[in-house]
Amino acid sequence: MDSIAQFIEQECSLESDTKYSGSKLYEAYRQYCQAIGRKPQSTNAFKKALEKLPNVYQHRTSS
Numbered sequence: 001m002d003s004i005a006q007f008i009e010q011e012c013s014l015e016s017d018t019k020y021s022g023s024k025l026y027e028a029y030r031q032y033c034q035a036i037g038r039k040p041q042s043t044n045a046f047k048k049a050l051e052k053l054p055n056v057y058q059h060r061t062s063s
Contacts (some may be wrong), residue, residue, distance in 0.1 A: 003038045004029065004049040014053065021046075 007029045033040040050056050
């Protein structure tokens with residue numbers, strides 16, 4: 001299992017009303033990789049992996 005899939009499975013809730021900040025989620029993933037002794041994948045790879053998950057959508061807040 002790759003580190004992104006492992007992180008999502010072990011550390012994230014994918015319930016319909018759960019929301020995460022993209023930058024905070026990636027930082028949590030980086031810390032997770034450090035804790036398990038693996039090199040984190042790039043932000044682009046992380047984003048693409050998330051886009052493949054069912055019921056995961058990017059939502060930008062207006063400034």
